[in-house]
Every structure is written in structure tokens, then in C-alpha cells.
Amino acid sequence: MSTKEERERIELLQGTLDLLILRTLLRGPAHGHAIAKTIEFNSDEVLQVEQGSLYPALHRLIKRRWISVEEGTSENNRRAKFYRLTRKGRKQLKVETSKWDKLAGAIARILRPAG
Amino acid sequence: MRRGRRILEELDRDIREHIERETQDNIERGMTPEEARYAAVRKFGNVMRVKEDTRDVWRIAWIEELWQDIRYGLRMLRNSPGFAAVAVLTLALGIGANTAIFSLIDAVMLRSLPVEKPSELVVLRWSARKAPRINGYMSSGDCPSNLRFGAANPSGCSFSEPMFREIRNTNQFSGVAAFANAGPLALTGNGPASMISGQLVSGDFFNTLGLRAAAGRVLELSDDSPTAAPVAVLNYGHWQSSFGGARDAVGRTIELNGVAFTIVGVVEQRFTGITPGSDYDVWLPLAAGLRISDPRMWDNRQDKVTFWWLTILGRLKAERPILQAQAAISGIFRNEMLHGSIPLFEAGGMPGPPEPRGGGGPASRQVVIGGPAPAGARAVPPPPVGGSQSSVVVGGGMPPAAGGQGSARVPAPSAPVAQGQAPPDTPNEPRTFSKPDDEPTVTLVNAQTGLTGSRGRFANPLYVLMFAVGIILLIACSNVAGLMLARGAARQKEMALRLALGAGRMRIVRQLLTESLLLAATGGILGIVFASWGSHAIVSFVSNNQPRPLTFATGLDLRVLGFTGAVSLLTGVLFGLAPAFRSVRVDVTPALKEGFSASTKISRGGGRRFSIGNALVVTQVALAIVVLVGAGLLVRTLQNLRSLDVGFDSHNLVIFGINPSLAGYKDAQIDSFYRDLQGRLTETPGVKSASYSMVPLLSGALMATMFHWPGTPQDRQSESDVLEVGPDFFSTMQIPFVAGRGFDSSDYGIAAQARQSLFSGSKQPAVPTPVIVDQAFVAKFLGKENPLGKRFGQSTASQDGPASPGYEIIGVVRDTKYNDLRREISPKMYVPLSALAASFEVRTAGDPQALVPAIRRTVAQINPNLPLRDVTTESQQIDRLLFQERLVAELSGLLGLLALALACIGLYGLLAYEVARRTREIGIRTALGAQRGDVLRLVVKQGLSLALVGAVAGTGVAMGVTRYLKSMLYDVKADDPVTIAVVGTLLVLVALAACFLPAQRATNVDPMVALRYE
Known part of the structure; x- marks a missing residue:
């Protein structure tokens, strides 16, 4: 989507995408395209997600049993895979979120020591 | 998943x-x-x-990818079975040859001693600037020693028993043990009389080594005392073979040299002897040595600091650094050497115990170093004539350090004797072994490296062979690399396609490497099979050529498997990497568009590729030349030694050793026993004549003596080889007389009298001992002077012994080789033999081997309790003597041919591929009028020029490398032009053959078919 300047977009840090997916699924099961859209929308399109990279991440989360997958029908009656956060995933999200907060805080303090 | x-x-x-x-x-x-x-x-x-x-x-990505690669690789190999078969076979030969030789090196040199914690075990080794002035030295042959008359910087591993006891008392080690050969022992009381080998060991030997008994018990300290009941411990293998592994063997009594010993136990199976390659059937306490030996030979050595005969082992204490222990032991040794804590010399006016030393007494000096005790050597008394003679018996296995050419016999089962004494001292000089500036020291050497035994003799051939097989592997590698390159060219399209489809280059390289590793691994597995055949064949070859079977256990152990694995891996990478990288350096578009064979661009690019192919072939040819030249030199050495004129007729001659003193015969009885046996043997049907000598000729054993030659300065001693022989020796051996006559019975009478006086101190005969000398002796000492009647070696009575009438020459015979084929013929004198152990020579009319049973029966008729030793034929003995030469010549010859074959397969492969690739070009040429001969020349020229370039390069390398073979060669120079010419010609001829097939195929190219082909 070329509405924003390239330089304003941010490449995702390794592992961050996993966190974003978990966060997105907290609201309820969603299919792949919906997850991509949600992340894009929620970040005001700042985060550049190559949609394809979603799939390895999803599979990684499935493998770790942080999310589960089920067949379902989407809003316009098409068959689709729905991804759902598992209990383990919910716990993991908490851990990852607090880790992220710490990291972000630390980086912010370093970058703006006065503030 | x-x-x-x-x-x-x-x-x-x-x-x-x-x-x-x-x-x-x-x-x-x-x-x-x-x-x-x-x-x-x-x-x-x-x-x-x-x-x-x-x-x-x-x-788990890589495993899966690897598996995928392997499956893909297997599929590719299945699709080109011819290529796969040639490659795998080539590699299997290369890897197999390496594994075989390495497993031998492993067995002979690397395997750790069969004892507890071998790394703690050290062997004591003395060294000094000058030989210590002692009068007895015996080396067990377990450890290289360097002790010859007047040799500078002698060293060795034998010590006196008092020294051993002192070291044991110092508490520098957690355990100390000593051992010496007991020599061949006549075993009776267990079936028919037989000869076995025994070792004398100190009572704490087994405990120090950490060995247990498989049955009964091992020797203990209390067994090792002169008053203890004589006991013996058996080798596990001997227990199994001679006692059927019976439990009740323990407790039984056997007779060794006529002395009853009780078997108290069997040592655990893994231990067959401390030194690799030499094992013993039975172990006896040191104190038993006196009982089983001739007291004259034994010489009360257990209490003498001047008789060095024990090899000493120490187990290091964990808390004491080796250097500290070494300094302490060295201090003791030095003290003993310089100050002689115990009265040293009995001779020269110092009161010594009155022992039966013989008239020659301390002055007669006899050294038997190293080697296998020839039948007589154990019982070698001082030389027949008293006085100032000295005689050296240098047993065959001259320590490897001293050149390793000694002989082809394992110096293990022997009890070489050395008796010697310092040169006469001036009476006032204090009698000590050494002077301070002789710097006598003791070094502690790790037992693993120190106890070389017969290893030293195998080291050189094995290293040479290892080098050869290493080259073979290189040839195999470059051969397969060439095949891979050609194949890589054929697969260029495939690679280009895969690259275009987005496969990573690394992924393709990995794929190709997997294929080559697959080849190498398959080759490695097949190679292990080849290797186990090969090493068994080599070991049995070596073993058949030893007086006693060798006990190097070959087989696959982890080290060998690790070696093979590493070699295979290295091989795979070596020959796989270059072709792999080459394949991915493809310019995708033209390769895809045009295919490879029609494209001029590829052809030109291919020029570079084939220059690699050419380089590989040149390398192979050059390496093959190196192996071939080395092999050629070794084969020529063997031929030279085989065709050597030894000076006597070595065919149809049975040889056996016998020692009547072991059955209780004494002096004169021995002589009459010999006459009796000689007579009966001569009457045996099929026997032409029989005689005996102290040691057989060409058995590795050598004796020498020293005497004063008239006209030389009084204090100067001359040296000559000496051999004591029985009646009719020269006619039996067919050594022609040049002048004079043979020994008659009065000559033997004089010799017997001289011997008698030696031992009993009775009166010396007034007449000199008659001797027969050879031409070399005449040439050295007499020149043009008439040798007959010449007397030498007289001495007047002195502190060195009573007066001696010396020798008188009564005959001159033709030169013969003595102990060894390689040794130059030196001056030699023959002396009438009296009252010694001897070796019989029986000249047969027909096949000597067939007469052995009859000969055994004849001996048994006289005395059934007299075992024969080393029953063999002269030809077998020479074969044994040459076994090292035969081993390296035959194996390296085989390897040379293998190298040649591999190199020519490489050449053939390259040319065949070239012809296939250039089918179109050849078609065009033919269409344009090229003749059959032109096409033939085109192909042959390429092949031949590659072969020639390789041959020239290889010859250059070979000249540089064969210098290292020098010590193994005989009568052929390391850069022998004949060998090089023959090898070069052979190679070019075989290369021509290799060129011919592809060239033939090229001439058969039908231009029409070739042009339509695209």
C-alpha cells in the first residue's frame, strides 16, 4: 500500500510478529487474512507486514501449541482456517507482553535519558 | 510431525x-x-x-534436507550405475589400502600395552658417553640398545640385579618390576618334549603391571627367592593350547630344562607379554634363573653389579613428577657408576669369588647383543682358546636404532649373553664403571614408546607402505574428481535449471557434496571389507616368516574405524568440492538456451574445465610414477638379494638346533653325542651328508672374536667373524677349499682340550688351535703371504688370563655370507666346535622338507627328551631373512600396479569423455576429409602428451622422494636410471593402451550421424 512513504514504515523485529498475532487473536479466532488486516489497521499501517510472512509465524505458533487451528466459515460464507489462542498461548502472551514492555521501556530510557 | x-x-x-x-x-x-x-x-x-x-x-531442517539430499543422491547414483560402480570401487581400493596399512600401524605401534594404566609405566634407560666397564651385558631385545665395542654414546635398558634392588628400595615409584628372557626352555612332563619360551620376572612384576590371574594366582614376591619352591605362571594361550585350558593344570608339575616347576596360575588373557609382538609361554621368578641355566653362563649374576641383564619397569607415583623420579634414579645410577658402592671387579688382583670363569676369565670378552639366540648363543661360553680373545655375538636383531639391518628374526625369544670386561686397568686406578665426564644418566621412558621390541623392524616398511597407500588414495581421489567433473559437465543443464528455478547455490553445492560423500562413504564401507582381507593376509605373511608366530592383534578398533571415517570424509570433500563449486558457477542463460554440446561458448568455457581434467590426469600419472619407481627400487633390491651368491649351496638343506646340555649331557658327552647323531643322520636314506655348527649360516646370528695379530702394536686388537663348526661342515655346505685341509679328529681334540681348560682351569694345550679362514681374512691380514701355517693370537700370561698359544691357519675356504645377506663379507675364521649347543645342517638328495620326520625320529632314537629347535630349511631361513624386503617389495609392487591401473583408468575416462564431447567436431573433420590416422592421432596425441607430462613430473618427484628409501635398498641407487626407464616405458605403454579404445571409437564416428546428432 503506497499511501505512506517507505521510510515511515518499520520492519518487524524478529519474533515481534508472533507477539502481534497472539495479541490479535486475544479478541477471538480469526483467519489469516483477517489477522494481517487487523495488524495493519491497528498499527495505522506503520508496520510493514509482508502478508506471506504471516504463515510461517502462524505455523510456528501452532507447532508450539500457542494457537490452535479449526475449519470454519468466514463472514461471506467461504471456508477458511480459523486460528484460536490456546490457554498456553494466552499465558505466553502475558509473558511476551511484559517482556516487550520491559524492552521498550529500557530502549526508550536509553534513547531519551532525560525524559 | x-x-x-x-x-x-x-x-x-x-x-x-x-x-x-x-x-x-x-x-x-x-x-x-x-x-x-x-x-x-x-x-x-x-x-x-x-x-x-x-x-x-x-x-529439524538440516536433517530433513540431508535426508532429501541423500535420497536424491542415491537416485542420481542409481541412474548412472556405471559411474557409481567405478567411483565406489576406486575409492574402496584407495580407502581399503589405507585402512589395511593403518590397522597394521595401529596394531604394531599405537595400541596401548596390555596392562593397567599403561601411561604410568616407565622403562629405565641408561646412557653414557662411553661404554660402562662391566663384564656381562644381556639385552632382552625389548628395548633398543646401542652397545658395541668402542661405540660412542652407548645406551641400553639392562641393569644389574643389585641396581634393581636398590631402585626398588628408593621408593621413587609405586611399583618396580624387572624382567629378562629365560631363553628357550625344554619342556618335559607334558606330552612329548618341546621348546617353549619363558621370561624371568621379578616377584612383583604382575602386581606392578596390575595384572590378575585367570586361574590360580600370579607370581608373588615370596616366590622370588632362592629358597622358594620353583613355581611358574602360564600364558593364557599356552594354557589353552598345551593344557587344554584344564583347571587342574594349576598345581601340576612340569619340567623346564630338567627342573621341576609347579604351575601356580594362569595370567589373564589380555596379557601375552609386556612388549608388543613378543610373547611368552611361561613366566618364572627371577630367582629361578639360576636353576634353569648353565651355572657357567649364569655366572652368579644375581649378586653382581658388573652383570647387567635386567630390564626395569617403574610405575610412577601420581604425586611425583616424572622428572623428579628421573633425577633421583639417575643419581643412584651415577653414584653406582662412579663410586661402585659394591666391589666391582673380581679380576686384576682384586679378590673375587672363585667362580668357574674359565681360563680366559675376565679377559675374554663376549658380547651378544639383541638378537635371537641362535641355538648355541645361550650357551656361548668364552671363546675356545683362553687368553686375550674377545668374541662378539651380535645376534640377528641388532637393535633397530643401530640400523635395523640386523636380521629378519624377531629378537624376542632369546637370551643373548654378553660377557665382557673393561680393558685392562692399570693396577692403581680405582675400579669403577665410568668416569664423571662419561655422564652416566638414566632416563625414564614411557613404556609404550620405550618397549619397542620387534616394532622397530616393522616401522620402516609400514611407513613406506603408508606413504604409498596415501598416494594411491590421492590418485583415487583425483580419478573420481575427474569423473565427477565430466559428469558435472553433463549435468550442467540440470544445474542451470535448478538455479533458474531459484535454488540457492549453497543448496546445490551441498547437494553435490552429499553425492560425493555418499560415494566416499560407500567406498569406505567396502574399503573396510577390503582392508580386513588385506591386513589378515599381511599379518599371516609376516607371521609365517617368523621363528615364532607374531601376536600383533589386528582388527578393527575405534582408532581404525575413526581413521577410515576421517579418510572417507576427507576424500569425499576433496574430490567433491571442486566439481561442486564448478557446477554452480554456471552462466544460466546460455546453458539453458543452447545446451552444452552445441555451444561454442561452453566449449571455450569448457577449455578451462578440461584443463582441470588434464591437470587431474597429469597428477595421477605423476603420482603413479612415484609409487612405481619406489616399488621398482624395492623389487630390484629383493631381486639383487635373491640372486646374490651366498658362497655355499643353500638348496636342499635342513637345519635344526639342539642343545644336549639341557638333557644333562656334559662336555665330552656332548661331542660324542654330536658324532653319534651326525653318523646316524648321514645313514638316513635321502641324506647325503650332515654336519653342525654353532649357529647356522644366514640365520641372522653372528659371532666375532678379537685377537692380537702379529706385527701390530701390542695393545691393538684385531677383529674377525668366527664360527665354530663340526666335522665335514665344508663338504656338507659345499664351501670349496682354496688351500690347505679341513679339520681332522686331532684338531677336534685340541679344541676340546682348550675348551676344557677354559672351564676347569686345567692346563692349556701347548699347540695353537687350528683354524680355517676365508679369502676375506687372507686378503685383510695376509695379503700375498702364504696363509698356511700362519699363527696369530698368542698371548702371554697376564692379569687377563693365562698364556694362550693362539691359532694356526690350516686351510683357506671360499668366502660366504655369514649372518645376513646385506652385510658385506668380512674376514671369517672357522674353529673346531666342541661341547656347545649347535645347529645341525643336513644335506638332502631331494625335497628337504620331506626328510624332517625322519630326522626327528633319528634324534628321538638317541634321546627322546631332546627337543629340536627351529627346524627349518636353509631356503626358508633365507626367506625369513628377507621377509622385510619381500613384504615391502611385494606389497609396494602390488600398490604400484594399482596406482598404474587407477591412473590409466583416469586417462581413459578423460579421453573417452573428450571423444564423446567432440563427436560433432570429429564428424566435421571426417566430413572435410580427415583420414582415420588423423583422427587417431588427434586423440592419442592428447592422451600421450598428458601421460608424458605426468611421467616427467612424476620422475622428478620420485627422485626427490626415493632418497628416503635409501636405507632399505641393496645394490641399487635411489635414482636408478634403469628402474626409472622401465617404469616410464611401462607407463607410456599402458597409457597408449588406455588411449587406444577412445581413439578407436573416434575413428568410427560416422560424419552424417554426428552432424545430424544435434
Whole structure:
């Protein structure tokens, strides 16, 4: 989507995408395209997600049993895979979120020591 | 991962759905369907990569990829079975040859001693600037010693028993043990009389080594005392073979040299002897040595500091550094050497115990170093004539350090004797072994490296062979690399396609490397099979040529497997890497567009490729030349030694050793026993004549003596080889007389009298001992002077002994070789033999081997309790003597041919490929009027020039390398032009043959077919 300047977009840090997916699924099961859209929308399109990279991440989360997958029908009656956060995933999200907060805080303090 | 597979199966559909949704979204935002789809795909990214990445999530990636590579590789190899077979076979030969030789090196040199914690065990080794002035020295042959008359910087591992006791008392070690050969022992009381080998060991030997008994008990300290009951401990293998492994063997009594010993136990199976390659049937306490030996030979050595005969082992204490222990032991040794804590010399006016030393007493000096005790050597008394003679018996196995040419006999089962004494001292000089500036010291050497035994003799041949097989492997590698290159060229299209489809270059390199490693691994497995055949064949070859079977256990151990694995891996990488990288350096477009054979561009690019192919072939040829030249030199050495004129007729001669004193015969009885046996043997049907001598000729054993030659300065001693012989020796051996006569019975009477006076101190005969000398002796000492009647070696009575009438020459015979084929013929004198152990020579009319049973019966008729030793034929003995030469010549010859074959297969492969590649070009040439001969020349020229370049390069390398073979060669120079010419010619001829087939095929190219082919 070329509405924003390239330089304003941010490449995702390794592992961050996993966190974003978990966060997105907290609201309820969603299919792949919906997850991509949600992340894009929620970040005001700042985060550049190559949609394809979603799939390895999803599979990684499935493998770790942080999310589960089920067949379902989407809003316009098409068959689709729905991804759902598992209990383990919910716990993991908490851990990852607090880790992220710490990291972000630390980086912010370093970058703006006065503030 | 079944969960993953199910999800993955729907991945395609999921992605498709995803993109459709995005497209839909885009359309809803107002794009045209085409725009919408394009944007969606762009947004999604590289579908292939996504799929690959997603799959990666589900697998432990490398294992799966490896497996995939392996399956793919196997499929490729299955598709080209010819290539695979040639490559695997080539590699198997290369790897197999290396594994075989390495497993021998492993068995002979690397395997650790069969004792507890071998790394703690050290062997004591003395060294000094000058030989210590002692009068007895015996080396067990377990450890290289360097002790010859007047040799500078002598060293050795033998010590006196008092020294051993002192070291044991110092508490420097957690355990100390000493051992010496007991020599061949006549075993009676267990079936027919037989000869076995025994070792004398100190009472704490087994405890120090940490060895247990498999049955009964091992020797203990209390057994090792002169008053203790004589006991023996058996070797496990001997227990199994001679006692059937019977439990009740323990407790039984056997007779060794006529002395009753009780078997108290059997040593655990792994221990057959402390030194690799030499094992013993029985172990006896040191104190038993006196009982089983001739007291004259034994010489009360247990209490003498001047008789060095024990090899000493120490087990290091954990808390004491080796250097500290070494300094302490060295201090004791030095003290003993310089100050002689115990009265040293009995001779020269110092009161000594009155022992039966013989008239020659301390002045007669006899050294037997190293080697296998020839039948007589154990019982070698001082020389027949008293006085100032000295005689040296240098046993065959002259310590390897001293050149290793000694003989082909294992110096193990011997009890070499040395008796010697310092040169006469001036009466006032204090009698000590050494002076301070002789710097006597003791070094502690790790037992693993110190106890070389017969290893030293195998080291050189094995290293040479290892070098040869290393080269073979290189040839095999470059051969297979050549094949891979050619094949890589054929697969260029495939690689280009895979690259174009987005495969990573590294992935392709890995794929190709996997293929070559697969080849190498298969070759390695097959190679292990080849190797086990090969090493068994070599070991049995070596073993058949030893007086006693060798006990080097070959076989696969972890070290050998590790070696083979490493070699295979290295091989795979070596020959696989270059072709692999070459294949991915493809310019994709032209390769795809034009295919490889029609493209001039590729051909030109190919020029570079084939220059690698050419280089590989040249390398192979050069390496083959190196192996061939080395092999040629060794084969010529063997031929030279085989065709050597030894000076006597070595065919149809049976030889056996016998020692009547072991059955209780004494002096004169021995002589009459010999006459009796000689007579009966001569009457045996099929026997032409029989005689005996102290040691057989060409058995490795050598004796020498020293005497004063008239006309030389009074204090100067001359040296000559000496051999004591029985009646009719020269006619039996067919050594012709040049002048004079043979020994008659009065000559033997004089010799017997001289011997008698030696031992009993009775009166010396007034007449000199008659001797027969050879031409070399005449040439050295007499020149043109008439030798007959010449007297030498007279001495007047002195502190060195009573007066001696010396020798008188009564005959001159033709020169013969003595102990060894390589040794130059030196001055030699023959002396009448009296009352010694001897070796009989029986000249037969026909096949000597067939007469052995009859000979055994004849001996048994006289005395059934007299065992024969070393029953063999002269030809077998020479074969044994030459076994090292035969081993390296035959094996390296075989390896040379293998190298030649591999190199020519390489050449053939390259040319065949070239012809196939240039079919079109050849077709055009033929169409344009090229003759059959032109085409033939085209191919042969390439092949031959490669072979020639390789041959020249190889010859250069060979000249540089064969210098290291020098010590193994005989009568042929390391850069022998004949060998090089023959090898070069052979190679060119074989190369021509290798060129011929492809060239033939080239001439058969039908121009029409070739042109239409594309």
C-alpha cells in the first residue's frame, strides 16, 4: 500500500510478529487474512507486514501449541482456517507482553535519558 | 510431525484463499481486477519462499534436507550405475589400502600395552658417553640398545640385579618390576618334549603391571627367592593350547630344562607379554634363573653389579613428577657408576669369588647383543682358546636404532649373553664403571614408546607402505574428481535449471557434496571389507616368516574405524568440492538456451574445465610414477638379494638346533653325542651328508672374536667373524677349499682340550688351535703371504688370563655370507666346535622338507627328551631373512600396479569423455576429409602428451622422494636410471593402451550421424 512513504514504515523485529498475532487473536479466532488486516489497521499501517510472512509465524505458533487451528466459515460464507489462542498461548502472551514492555521501556530510557 | 503435515497439505489452499481475499478487498477499494490481483500478490510476497519457510517450521531442517539430499543422491547414483560402480570401487581400493596399512600401524605401534594404566609405566634407560666397564651385558631385545665395542654414546635398558634392588628400595615409584628372557626352555612332563619360551620376572612384576590371574594366582614376591619352591605362571594361550585350558593344570608339575616347576596360575588373557609382538609361554621368578641355566653362563649374576641383564619397569607415583623420579634414579645410577658402592671387579688382583670363569676369565670378552639366540648363543661360553680373545655375538636383531639391518628374526625369544670386561686397568686406578665426564644418566621412558621390541623392524616398511597407500588414495581421489567433473559437465543443464528455478547455490553445492560423500562413504564401507582381507593376509605373511608366530592383534578398533571415517570424509570433500563449486558457477542463460554440446561458448568455457581434467590426469600419472619407481627400487633390491651368491649351496638343506646340555649331557658327552647323531643322520636314506655348527649360516646370528695379530702394536686388537663348526661342515655346505685341509679328529681334540681348560682351569694345550679362514681374512691380514701355517693370537700370561698359544691357519675356504645377506663379507675364521649347543645342517638328495620326520625320529632314537629347535630349511631361513624386503617389495609392487591401473583408468575416462564431447567436431573433420590416422592421432596425441607430462613430473618427484628409501635398498641407487626407464616405458605403454579404445571409437564416428546428432 503506497499511501505512506517507505521510510515511515518499520520492519518487524524478529519474533515481534508472533507477539502481534497472539495479541490479535486475544479478541477471538480469526483467519489469516483477517489477522494481517487487523495488524495493519491497528498499527495505522506503520508496520510493514509482508502478508506471506504471516504463515510461517502462524505455523510456528501452532507447532508450539500457542494457537490452535479449526475449519470454519468466514463472514461471506467461504471456508477458511480459523486460528484460536490456546490457554498456553494466552499465558505466553502475558509473558511476551511484559517482556516487550520491559524492552521498550529500557530502549526508550536509553534513547531519551532525560525524559 | 504428523500434525504439521496435515496442516501443510492445506497450505497451498490457504495461501490461495488469502490472496483472493486481498484481491477482493482491493477490488472493493476500486481497483480493476488485474490491478487488484497484482497488488495482492505483491503484498503477499514470494509465495515459494513463504511455502519453503513454512515447511521449515515443521522440520529439524538440516536433517530433513540431508535426508532429501541423500535420497536424491542415491537416485542420481542409481541412474548412472556405471559411474557409481567405478567411483565406489576406486575409492574402496584407495580407502581399503589405507585402512589395511593403518590397522597394521595401529596394531604394531599405537595400541596401548596390555596392562593397567599403561601411561604410568616407565622403562629405565641408561646412557653414557662411553661404554660402562662391566663384564656381562644381556639385552632382552625389548628395548633398543646401542652397545658395541668402542661405540660412542652407548645406551641400553639392562641393569644389574643389585641396581634393581636398590631402585626398588628408593621408593621413587609405586611399583618396580624387572624382567629378562629365560631363553628357550625344554619342556618335559607334558606330552612329548618341546621348546617353549619363558621370561624371568621379578616377584612383583604382575602386581606392578596390575595384572590378575585367570586361574590360580600370579607370581608373588615370596616366590622370588632362592629358597622358594620353583613355581611358574602360564600364558593364557599356552594354557589353552598345551593344557587344554584344564583347571587342574594349576598345581601340576612340569619340567623346564630338567627342573621341576609347579604351575601356580594362569595370567589373564589380555596379557601375552609386556612388549608388543613378543610373547611368552611361561613366566618364572627371577630367582629361578639360576636353576634353569648353565651355572657357567649364569655366572652368579644375581649378586653382581658388573652383570647387567635386567630390564626395569617403574610405575610412577601420581604425586611425583616424572622428572623428579628421573633425577633421583639417575643419581643412584651415577653414584653406582662412579663410586661402585659394591666391589666391582673380581679380576686384576682384586679378590673375587672363585667362580668357574674359565681360563680366559675376565679377559675374554663376549658380547651378544639383541638378537635371537641362535641355538648355541645361550650357551656361548668364552671363546675356545683362553687368553686375550674377545668374541662378539651380535645376534640377528641388532637393535633397530643401530640400523635395523640386523636380521629378519624377531629378537624376542632369546637370551643373548654378553660377557665382557673393561680393558685392562692399570693396577692403581680405582675400579669403577665410568668416569664423571662419561655422564652416566638414566632416563625414564614411557613404556609404550620405550618397549619397542620387534616394532622397530616393522616401522620402516609400514611407513613406506603408508606413504604409498596415501598416494594411491590421492590418485583415487583425483580419478573420481575427474569423473565427477565430466559428469558435472553433463549435468550442467540440470544445474542451470535448478538455479533458474531459484535454488540457492549453497543448496546445490551441498547437494553435490552429499553425492560425493555418499560415494566416499560407500567406498569406505567396502574399503573396510577390503582392508580386513588385506591386513589378515599381511599379518599371516609376516607371521609365517617368523621363528615364532607374531601376536600383533589386528582388527578393527575405534582408532581404525575413526581413521577410515576421517579418510572417507576427507576424500569425499576433496574430490567433491571442486566439481561442486564448478557446477554452480554456471552462466544460466546460455546453458539453458543452447545446451552444452552445441555451444561454442561452453566449449571455450569448457577449455578451462578440461584443463582441470588434464591437470587431474597429469597428477595421477605423476603420482603413479612415484609409487612405481619406489616399488621398482624395492623389487630390484629383493631381486639383487635373491640372486646374490651366498658362497655355499643353500638348496636342499635342513637345519635344526639342539642343545644336549639341557638333557644333562656334559662336555665330552656332548661331542660324542654330536658324532653319534651326525653318523646316524648321514645313514638316513635321502641324506647325503650332515654336519653342525654353532649357529647356522644366514640365520641372522653372528659371532666375532678379537685377537692380537702379529706385527701390530701390542695393545691393538684385531677383529674377525668366527664360527665354530663340526666335522665335514665344508663338504656338507659345499664351501670349496682354496688351500690347505679341513679339520681332522686331532684338531677336534685340541679344541676340546682348550675348551676344557677354559672351564676347569686345567692346563692349556701347548699347540695353537687350528683354524680355517676365508679369502676375506687372507686378503685383510695376509695379503700375498702364504696363509698356511700362519699363527696369530698368542698371548702371554697376564692379569687377563693365562698364556694362550693362539691359532694356526690350516686351510683357506671360499668366502660366504655369514649372518645376513646385506652385510658385506668380512674376514671369517672357522674353529673346531666342541661341547656347545649347535645347529645341525643336513644335506638332502631331494625335497628337504620331506626328510624332517625322519630326522626327528633319528634324534628321538638317541634321546627322546631332546627337543629340536627351529627346524627349518636353509631356503626358508633365507626367506625369513628377507621377509622385510619381500613384504615391502611385494606389497609396494602390488600398490604400484594399482596406482598404474587407477591412473590409466583416469586417462581413459578423460579421453573417452573428450571423444564423446567432440563427436560433432570429429564428424566435421571426417566430413572435410580427415583420414582415420588423423583422427587417431588427434586423440592419442592428447592422451600421450598428458601421460608424458605426468611421467616427467612424476620422475622428478620420485627422485626427490626415493632418497628416503635409501636405507632399505641393496645394490641399487635411489635414482636408478634403469628402474626409472622401465617404469616410464611401462607407463607410456599402458597409457597408449588406455588411449587406444577412445581413439578407436573416434575413428568410427560416422560424419552424417554426428552432424545430424544435434
